[in-house]
Amino acid sequence: MTIAGASERPVRRAGGLSLTSIVLVVVLGVFFLNLAALILGVVLNSFATSWFGSLVPDGLTTRWYAYAADTFQLLDVLRVTFTVGAAVVVLSLLIGAPAAYALARRQFPGKRLVMLLFLLPMLLAPITYGIPLATALYQFDLAGSLAGVILANLVPSVPFVILLLTPFIEQIDENLERAARMCGASTPRVFAKILIPLMAPGLLAAGLLVLIRVLAMFELTFLTAGPGEQTLVVALYYTVFAAGIRPTQAIDAMAVIYMLTAFVPLLVALRFVNPTQIVARIKQENVR
Amino acid sequence: MPERSRSLRDRLAERGIDRVLWLLLPAAALLGMLFVYPFLYGLGLSVQSQEGTPGIGNYLRFFGDDFQRSTIAKTFALAIPAAALNVGISIPIAYKLRGPVRHKRVITTLLVLPATLGTVLVAEGLIRYFGPIGWFNQLLMAIGIIDAPLQLTHNYIGVMASLIITGFPLSLLLVLGHASGIDPDLERAAATLGAGPSERFRRVILPLMLPGITIAFVLAFVAAFAVFPSAVMVGNPSGETRVISIAAYQAAFERFDYPMASAIAMIMAALQFAVVGSVFLVRSRLYRGSTSGAKG
Numbered sequence: 001m002t003i004a005g006a007s008e009r010p011v012r013r014a015g016g017l018s019l020t021s022i023v024l025v026v027v028l029g030v031f032f033l034n035l036a037a038l039i040l041g042v043v044l045n046s047f048a049t050s051w052f053g054s055l056v057p058d059g060l061t062t063r064w065y066a067y068a069a070d071t072f073q074l075l076d077v078l079r080v081t082f083t084v085g086a087a088v089v090v091l092s093l094l095i096g097a098p099a100a101y102a103l104a105r106r107q108f109p110g111k112r113l114v115m116l117l118f119l120l121p122m123l124l125a126p127i128t129y130g131i132p133l134a135t136a137l138y139q140f141d142l143a144g145s146l147a148g149v150i151l152a153n154l155v156p157s158v159p160f161v162i163l164l165l166t167p168f169i170e171q172i173d174e175n176l177e178r179a180a181r182m183c184g185a186s187t188p189r190v191f192a193k194i195l196i197p198l199m200a201p202g203l204l205a206a207g208l209l210v211l212i213r214v215l216a217m218f219e220l221t222f223l224t225a226g227p228g229e230q231t232l233v234v235a236l237y238y239t240v241f242a243a244g245i246r247p248t249q250a251i252d253a254m255a256v257i258y259m260l261t262a263f264v265p266l267l268v269a270l271r272f273v274n275p276t277q278i279v280a281r282i283k284q285e286n287v288r
Numbered sequence: 289m290p291e292r293s294r295s296l297r298d299r300l301a302e303r304g305i306d307r308v309l310w311l312l313l314p315a316a317a318l319l320g321m322l323f324v325y326p327f328l329y330g331l332g333l334s335v336q337s338q339e340g341t342p343g344i345g346n347y348l349r350f351f352g353d354d355f356q357r358s359t360i361a362k363t364f365a366l367a368i369p370a371a372a373l374n375v376g377i378s379i380p381i382a383y384k385l386r387g388p389v390r391h392k393r394v395i396t397t398l399l400v401l402p403a404t405l406g407t408v409l410v411a412e413g414l415i416r417y418f419g420p421i422g423w424f425n426q427l428l429m430a431i432g433i434i435d436a437p438l439q440l441t442h443n444y445i446g447v448m449a450s451l452i453i454t455g456f457p458l459s460l461l462l463v464l465g466h467a468s469g470i471d472p473d474l475e476r477a478a479a480t481l482g483a484g485p486s487e488r489f490r491r492v493i494l495p496l497m498l499p500g501i502t503i504a505f506v507l508a509f510v511a512a513f514a515v516f517p518s519a520v521m522v523g524n525p526s527g528e529t530r531v532i533s534i535a536a537y538q539a540a541f542e543r544f545d546y547p548m549a550s551a552i553a554m555i556m557a558a559l560q561f562a563v564v565g566s567v568f569l570v571r572s573r574l575y576r577g578s579t580s581g582a583k584g
Contacts (some may be wrong), residue, residue, distance in 0.1 A: 135326070
């Protein structure tokens with residue numbers, strides 16, 4: 001860094017070569033290396049004939065996938081997983097998007113209270129409200145059914161959709177709606193021709209992110225599902241829990257299938273959204 | 289009459305109340321039925337015995353039993369250090385990454401992976417990787433740091449590791465998302481006025497990052513507080529990692545004592561609200577203005 005360069009761009013970092021940068025690269029590097037090793041271990045073990053104490057497995061085979069599909073009723077589990085996922089995505093968009101629209105367009109008395117209602121489920125760990133929710137669902141004979149699992153998963157998903165879409169809708173110019181009305185469009189027509197096409201990227205992103213979260217949502221599904229409604233992540237938990245009677249390779253074969261189901265929507269989602277948005281709400285990128 | 293009703297509608301519309309608000313109804317009704325009602329139902333259930341006699345016996349039993357009460361300390365012993373560590377490491381990294389950095393998209397994409405995988409898969413991976421014959425111990429023994437494998441799973445360390453692997457990326461993404469919105473002009477202005485790098489960080493960037501940091505801490509704490517699958521899978525669920533969510537689960541689904549389970553759930557909610565509330569209280573005293581350098 002020359003003095004001239006420094007005065008020109010006083011705050012730029014020095015090309016990642018300072019001591020702190022090196023420390024940070026090491027911290028991130030160690031983290032990702034361990035993570036990669038952890039995942040690779042699971043993948044490798046799922047293909048291992050046997051693997052005990054050596055650096056790599058003794059041999060490779062694909063038979064554990066057939067074994068897992070057979071023993072763990074994988075097809076049923078996958079069907080349940082994607083039924084629940086699709087239902088939660090569609091319902092949370094149908095319920096969440098209109099609410100996001102109202103919150104984006106109107107200031108009204110009591111809005112803070114409504115916002116609090118939508119924020120609370122995100123500020124509590126799912127297992128906290130999951131236990132009373134499961135108890136209540138058992139009262140209405142809904143727990144242990146597909147409907148119960150879907151309903152339980154809507155509780156965090158609908159607020160998530162609302163939080164994601166509200167800033168997105170705020171960015172859509174309200175004059176477009178007014179212009180359409182001036183030209184004689186009815187409310188349903190304004191929605192169909194103006195709003196929904198403009199909201200499409202946000203709806204798509206929100207839907208994919210909800211799907212990712214539902215696939216990984218353990219607690220709520222675990223608390224409300226009976227033996228016939230286990231999603232993949234819950235089935236995986238039970239097989240690990242009952243480990244000892246099953247070969248570890250078969251468990252890891254199931255873990256790999258779970259990873260794949262989680263990665264596919266993630267890869268699609270990453271084409272549309274910035275990774276930070278997956279955990280936080282959509283940021284207004286162009287805020288000045 | 290029609291004139292009068294119209295004027296009422298107009299007056300309401302002036303305050304923002306019109307037909308558009310009906311759009312809130314489905315979401316509000318859903319959360320009312322599936323979040324508020326179960327919570328009140330659980331609260332009611334928690335103040336009666338299994339036979340239905342009212343009283344606070346469940347709470348007295350929970351706090352009177354050492355084995356049950358100790359779950360609170362065990363939960364906090366995991367959740368607070370995990371949240372502090374995850375957010376603490378995230379701050380300098382987010383500070384470094386906040387501007388346009390090469391491969392930023394790759395880094396953030398990699399960070400999303402553990403969050404996508406979820407705690408169950410990470411726990412399963414940890415059992416192998418951190419196990420006595422796993423790669424981690426093999427490596428340490430190969431380079432001669434240790435002679436015998438370390439016990440890293442089925443104890444506190446295993447759960448803490450799983451909380452960091454799933455929690456750290458989330459914290460970093462949250463802090464980074466907020467830090468990226470800070471206008472670099474503010475730091476340039478401080479530099480022009482003669483502030484050195486450490487002073488710029490301490491007096492300009494860190495205060496601006498604090499609202500994002502507090503949110504990240506709250507979410508990291510809540511996620512770690514509810515640790516359940518990893519506490520069972522890579523922890524010692526009858527000993528040092530018997531966290532409060534395990535106690536609640538056992539009451540509900542092993543002993544079918546729903547009033548007791550509800551009481552524990554209410555205690556969990558109260559503890560989370562206490563921490564979240566105090567963090568937000570501190571946050572409300574912080575600078576919350578614009579992070580952009582533009583006027584207005």
